[in-house]
Amino acid sequence: MTRTSRSALALMAAAMLLAVPPLVQAGEGEGNLVELLVESADTPQEHKALAAYFHDLAENRRAEAARHRSMAKYYGGQKQTERQQGKEHCDRLVRLNEDEAAQYEALAKLHEAQASQ
Numbered sequence: 001m002t003r004t005s006r007s008a009l010a011l012m013a014a015a016m017l018l019a020v021p022p023l024v025q026a027g028e029g030e031g032n033l034v035e036l037l038v039e040s041a042d043t044p045q046e047h048k049a050l051a052a053y054f055h056d057l058a059e060n061r062r063a064e065a066a067r068h069r070s071m072a073k074y075y076g077g078q079k080q081t082e083r084q085q086g087k088e089h090c091d092r093l094v095r096l097n098e099d100e101a102a103q104y105e106a107l108a109k110l111h112e113a114q115a116s117q
Contacts, residue, residue: 034053044117046115048111050108055108058100059101061100065094068097069090072094075087
């Protein structure tokens, strides 16, 4: 496959990924597609598309963290049994999702920097 064909394919794949915001974590096949896009990104447009995709993933993780933060309030202030375990579960997922969002934002910034070169 020529470099031009690979770039065109990567740009089309990026457009498909961005057409529907990620509502869940990357599916089995999507991870391979993202990997291909990252490996073949050369142009500013391709890096901008990847940056937008990673910003979307970060936003999704922040929304998930907010959902668990809200659920943790329900579990708080209750007996020190299952409710406390539920609160700890939610608190842990808040931290994990916020960390994942930060990682996606860092990756998006990297691609934005590459797009401006």
